[in-house]
Amino acid sequence: MKLQHITIFVVISLFFSCTNDQKIEIAQKDKDLIHYVNPFIGTGGHGHTYPGATMPYGMMQLSPDTRLDGWDGCSGYHYSDEYIYGFSHTHLSGTGVSDYGDILLMPTNEINFNNGSDGKKGYRAHFSHDNEVAEAGYYKVHLDSTNIDVELTVSERSGMHKYTFPSAENQVVMLDLIHRDKVLDAKIEKVSDTEIVGYRFSEAWASDQRLFYVIKTSHPFDDMLQSPPKQGMPGARRSALRFKNPNNEPIIIKVGISAVDVEGAKKNLETEIGEKSFAAIKKKAQDTWEQQLGKIVIESDDIDYKTNFYTSLYHTMIAPNLYQDVDGRYRDMDLEIHESKEHTHYTVFSLWDTYRAAHPLYTIIEQDRTNDFIKTFIKKYESGGIMPIWDLSANYTGCMIGYHAVPVIADAYMKGIRDYDVEKAFEAMKHSATRDKLGLDYYKELGYIPVEKESESVSKTLEYAYDDWTIAEMAKAMGKTEAYETFIKRAQFYKNVFDPETQFMRGRFRNTWFAPFDPYEVNFNYTEANSWQYSFYVPQDVSGFIELLGGKDKLEAQLDKLFTAKQETSGRNQADITGLIGQYAHGNEPSHHMAYLYNFINKPAKTQEYVHQILTTLYKNEPDGVSGNEDCGQMSAWYVLSSLGFYSVTPGNNEYIIGTPLFDKATINLENGKTFTIIANNISKENKYIKSATLNGKNHSKTFINHQDIMNGGSLVFEMTNTATDWGTQDENIPVTEITEHTIVPPPFIAKGDIAFKGETEVTLQSVDKNAKIYYQLDKSNVQEYTKPFTISEASQLRVYAEKDGKKSVEITTDFFKIDPNLKIELGTEYANQYNAGGQNALIDGILGTEDFRTGTWQGYFDKDLIATVDLGSVKDIYYVNLNFLQDQKSWIFLPTEVEFLVSKDGKKFTSVQKLVHEKPRPTEKPHVHKIGAAFNTKKARYVKIVAKKLGVLPEWHLGYKHDGRSWLFVDEIEVK
Numbered sequence: 001m002k003l004q005h006i007t008i009f010v011v012i013s014l015f016f017s018c019t020n021d022q023k024i025e026i027a028q029k030d031k032d033l034i035h036y037v038n039p040f041i042g043t044g045g046h047g048h049t050y051p052g053a054t055m056p057y058g059m060m061q062l063s064p065d066t067r068l069d070g071w072d073g074c075s076g077y078h079y080s081d082e083y084i085y086g087f088s089h090t091h092l093s094g095t096g097v098s099d100y101g102d103i104l105l106m107p108t109n110e111i112n113f114n115n116g117s118d119g120k121k122g123y124r125a126h127f128s129h130d131n132e133v134a135e136a137g138y139y140k141v142h143l144d145s146t147n148i149d150v151e152l153t154v155s156e157r158s159g160m161h162k163y164t165f166p167s168a169e170n171q172v173v174m175l176d177l178i179h180r181d182k183v184l185d186a187k188i189e190k191v192s193d194t195e196i197v198g199y200r201f202s203e204a205w206a207s208d209q210r211l212f213y214v215i216k217t218s219h220p221f222d223d224m225l226q227s228p229p230k231q232g233m234p235g236a237r238r239s240a241l242r243f244k245n246p247n248n249e250p251i252i253i254k255v256g257i258s259a260v261d262v263e264g265a266k267k268n269l270e271t272e273i274g275e276k277s278f279a280a281i282k283k284k285a286q287d288t289w290e291q292q293l294g295k296i297v298i299e300s301d302d303i304d305y306k307t308n309f310y311t312s313l314y315h316t317m318i319a320p321n322l323y324q325d326v327d328g329r330y331r332d333m334d335l336e337i338h339e340s341k342e343h344t345h346y347t348v349f350s351l352w353d354t355y356r357a358a359h360p361l362y363t364i365i366e367q368d369r370t371n372d373f374i375k376t377f378i379k380k381y382e383s384g385g386i387m388p389i390w391d392l393s394a395n396y397t398g399c400m401i402g403y404h405a406v407p408v409i410a411d412a413y414m415k416g417i418r419d420y421d422v423e424k425a426f427e428a429m430k431h432s433a434t435r436d437k438l439g440l441d442y443y444k445e446l447g448y449i450p451v452e453k454e455s456e457s458v459s460k461t462l463e464y465a466y467d468d469w470t471i472a473e474m475a476k477a478m479g480k481t482e483a484y485e486t487f488i489k490r491a492q493f494y495k496n497v498f499d500p501e502t503q504f505m506r507g508r509f510r511n512t513w514f515a516p517f518d519p520y521e522v523n524f525n526y527t528e529a530n531s532w533q534y535s536f537y538v539p540q541d542v543s544g545f546i547e548l549l550g551g552k553d554k555l556e557a558q559l560d561k562l563f564t565a566k567q568e569t570s571g572r573n574q575a576d577i578t579g580l581i582g583q584y585a586h587g588n589e590p591s592h593h594m595a596y597l598y599n600f601i602n603k604p605a606k607t608q609e610y611v612h613q614i615l616t617t618l619y620k621n622e623p624d625g626v627s628g629n630e631d632c633g634q635m636s637a638w639y640v641l642s643s644l645g646f647y648s649v650t651p652g653n654n655e656y657i658i659g660t661p662l663f664d665k666a667t668i669n670l671e672n673g674k675t676f677t678i679i680a681n682n683i684s685k686e687n688k689y690i691k692s693a694t695l696n697g698k699n700h701s702k703t704f705i706n707h708q709d710i711m712n713g714g715s716l717v718f719e720m721t722n723t724a725t726d727w728g729t730q731d732e733n734i735p736v737t738e739i740t741e742h743t744i745v746p747p748p749f750i751a752k753g754d755i756a757f758k759g760e761t762e763v764t765l766q767s768v769d770k771n772a773k774i775y776y777q778l779d780k781s782n783v784q785e786y787t788k789p790f791t792i793s794e795a796s797q798l799r800v801y802a803e804k805d806g807k808k809s810v811e812i813t814t815d816f817f818k819i820d821p822n823l824k825i826e827l828g829t830e831y832a833n834q835y836n837a838g839g840q841n842a843l844i845d846g847i848l849g850t851e852d853f854r855t856g857t858w859q860g861y862f863d864k865d866l867i868a869t870v871d872l873g874s875v876k877d878i879y880y881v882n883l884n885f886l887q888d889q890k891s892w893i894f895l896p897t898e899v900e901f902l903v904s905k906d907g908k909k910f911t912s913v914q915k916l917v918h919e920k921p922r923p924t925e926k927p928h929v930h931k932i933g934a935a936f937n938t939k940k941a942r943y944v945k946i947v948a949k950k951l952g953v954l955p956e957w958h959l960g961y962k963h964d965g966r967s968w969l970f971v972d973e974i975e976v977k
Helices: 262-272 278-293 303-316 358-365 367-384 405-414 422-433 440-446 457-477 481-490 493-497 542-549 552-564 594-601 604-617 631-644 707-711 959-963
Strands: 015-017 023-025 061-065 086-088 104-108 125-135 138-143 148-154 158-164 172-176 182-192 195-203 209-217 238-242 251-258 296-299 329-331 337-339 390-392 655-658 665-669 675-681 689-695 704-706 714-721 749-752 761-766 773-778 790-792 796-804 812-818 824-827 859-862 866-887 898-904 911-917 928-949 968-976
Touching: 061 138, 061 148, 104 148, 104 158, 104 251, 138 278, 148 278, 158 262, 158 278, 195 262, 209 262, 251 262, 278 303, 296 303, 296 631, 303 631, 358 367, 358 405, 358 631, 358 707, 367 405, 367 422, 405 422, 405 457, 422 457, 422 481, 440 457, 457 481, 457 493, 493 542, 542 552, 542 594, 552 594, 552 604, 594 604, 594 655, 604 631, 604 655, 604 689, 631 665, 655 707, 675 707, 704 707, 761 773, 773 790, 911 928, 928 968
Parallel strands: 675 714
Antiparallel strands: 015 023, 061 086, 086 104, 104 172, 125 138, 138 148, 148 158, 158 251, 172 238, 182 195, 195 209, 209 251, 296 665, 329 337, 655 704, 665 675, 689 714, 749 761, 761 790, 773 796, 796 812, 824 866, 859 968, 866 928, 866 968, 898 911, 898 928
């Protein structure tokens, strides 16, 4: 790779005065900061970034496309690829789902409507990284196959292509509207021999994305040759433009885009680019980036550190994306056109990721833009009915969990950023938290989400509780006492998924703990994680969490185990779990605050040690330099904040937890005109521990700083050393988050006892709070205090609750099922533990599964046949056998290819009664439960065997086929009549 040389310039030193009149020199640039941006970082491995040209938070991302699909092709580019298909105008940075890649242009030397993805000759071209340049706002590559040089640059809503052909002959540019996702409708209209307009409506992650475009060329082209529309996709076609360029001048193509209409695209292009030259637009783009990056200036002798920092800062500034035309019009969540002169509208909010560090970073360096982000949330709430969770191009994607626009608003409000309708914002926050979707109905009723009712129940319960705490904090600040009480109670619901025996956060399955339990297992109780990676997620009440564990020493022991545990995971393969230090997974967001928790237990040196390790080993100046998906700036924001020396563990409480600085000096240039400088004296790779600190010249022994300390300007100076010290270890110096008002009584759980049993089962009840009294009621018997285990011998309903200090928990009801004691089942194949449905007897327990496979009620078999033999206990007349199978093709769950029913009197010699063969699967969208049965003339038998054959290799039309995917069988409840 190459980075274009940028002239070094001299900067006159500036000084500011601290409160004690101490003169502190602010950090200085040694050369243009864009010199340190390497857009190739993250384009390899699983970073999912793109190297092309874009503006800070811009609408257009003009970048090469080297990959058409697949998880590592989410950005359209992967560093391991050798061919470029073309250059499209929209891309996502670091996501885990693909979309965009709109309006692809590709210069070539002959008309060929095949893009070459089938391996045949097409218009794709081979390229080498040796002939590739990527900078902030600029991209260049030489296409080996055609000997064409391509240069790209952008403004906010428009872009420019510069093509230099080897000769004046055979100058062709392909315009591809089929590229990447499914086309719903598209249009290519030739206005003149130098202008094309049209639109492309498509469906991918965003189900109805609408993009309009205008293309203007520096040289005339012949009448366009067009391919026939792709079947089933109106207007989806490729066009070939053959240029007339006898003097072989560079072909310049200007492109404007809009989500509103063609006129909007024209206005955007005319206003931003007009008749300006390629060089002028490139200069403006890079000048803009230089100004943006100058919001934080660092000094370090380590070039890789500086490159990692400024590339990270760059990555935090390429999303969210502008989604409004120059005239103020934009398309919103109702897909209608709106107009605003009062705010700038945005899209691409990866909030499950970015609320943790990216948005807190913006509250420091992008306060004006933060106001616009929140105004955007409010507009989306008004037009779409809810604030975004993960929105993309005026579409709700239905992706990820929580309602994390809420903490973004609360964090900004608590920091004094309030240039928006605060009452409307609070209304939208409460609305997000009071719906009955995504498990919220059960969460509100029970204080947790049951495994059997909603997938990812543990993660959702924990993240809802944190979000609710931020609502409570904002309500308290606004004087809304009733709302404060409601949501501060809900902020404690994390206690309801804490298992005191294992000390982990676990799923509650019919008010028991989901079992068997393995904290290393990745399963449907957690979001892209296992129990190790979610059991420390209580940022709003670390003190309460410590109390649950039994003291600070217990939290320290658990954290030590986390960072030293074996790195392997069990259960489902989860590609997002990367960047492992023990079971700490830096490649995915739930782990991002964990290293800082040592500060809360008087052990800041351990925070310093692990933060330094993460900074120096999991971020690298190379394509595979990000340990996981970049996630629209969150991975990079962690690096930016942590390398400065602090991190936002609990957005909403205005404190940043101190870790360890990485640079000699760093200055934050604030929008209010002030500067805040962090200095690390005697810093080196070995000197990662803090010996002492001063804030504005005064001793600072606290292991946190306040947001206002930064905004007031000044200096934070660290003295560094190579061994752990006692700095910040006293109780008065540690950070504290705690909930002391309106405390709740957690409901009791069933610690022992089988929900589906034979004969009888002994039930033991327990509470997270050992001082709470437990009460229970069986069926309609009298309520009694629980003092010892009791026995259930018939199908019953158990109601339990707890009381303490005059407060009562919610009541939880559990149905107990009695299995016919004569029935036994033998499984000839092994089910997957994470889909065990209750274990060995799950297929004869009388409990039926729903259409959501992730609720623990289905027994799953991966790439295996089902072989199950039911023993009726004695020879009986049998005339009907059936069982349920689930089909959910998106989740790789398919019906069996055949099901054979066999009977036997002795369990040794079986006779086939009926074999049902299913036709080859066809694509279907929605999950569905299929009852498959065999009715036959009465047979006398004691044993019934069922053999269900797996599909195995997924069909060629399925996305998983390209990844050598194999099918699941999900089965439930065998009935014999």
